[in-house]
Amino acid sequence: MLDKFRIDTYEKFQKLESLLSGVHHEYEDDYGFYRCFEFDVSDGKAKIIWFSNMLTLIKGDLEIWFYGADVNNSFPVNGWKNSLSLKNINGDTLGAICLELT
Numbered sequence: 001m002l003d004k005f006r007i008d009t010y011e012k013f014q015k016l017e018s019l020l021s022g023v024h025h026e027y028e029d030d031y032g033f034y035r036c037f038e039f040d041v042s043d044g045k046a047k048i049i050w051f052s053n054m055l056t057l058i059k060g061d062l063e064i065w066f067y068g069a070d071v072n073n074s075f076p077v078n079g080w081k082n083s084l085s086l087k088n089i090n091g092d093t094l095g096a097i098c099l100e101l102t
Contacts, residue, residue, distance in 0.1 A: 007050065007069065013035075016071075017037055017039075019071045020039040020040070020071070020099065021039065021040045021100075022045075024037060026038055026047065035051060036050070040099070041099055042098040043098075046097060054066075055067065055069075057097065064086055064094060064095060066086040066088065066094055067087060067088060067089045068091065069084055070084075070085050071084055071099070072085060078098070079102050080099075080100070080101060080102065081099075082098075083098050083099055
């Protein structure tokens with residue numbers, strides 16, 4: 001479980017990746033440094049692109065820019081077992097995407 005945090009270092013980007021399932025690296029350079037990965041969500045795949053301190057979640061035609069995230073199970077009323085909550089620069093929730101249904 002992650003607390004709210006800003007994903008402003010490569011190590012934090014890797015920590016976020018480690019909490020998600022079905023991760024596939026879309027782009028990796030010769031040094032093993034990658035900035036984009038695809039992962040499983042409840043209804044298919046989503047992608048996160050990271051650059052410096054800003055991230056973009058891409059799901060179909062939808063793109064959401066965010067600064068931080070946490071993985072939690074705070075949406076049981078929706079039937080979500082786990083979700084990824086996207087945070088703005090102040091740590092407020094912008095939205096959430098279901099990772100796993102109950």
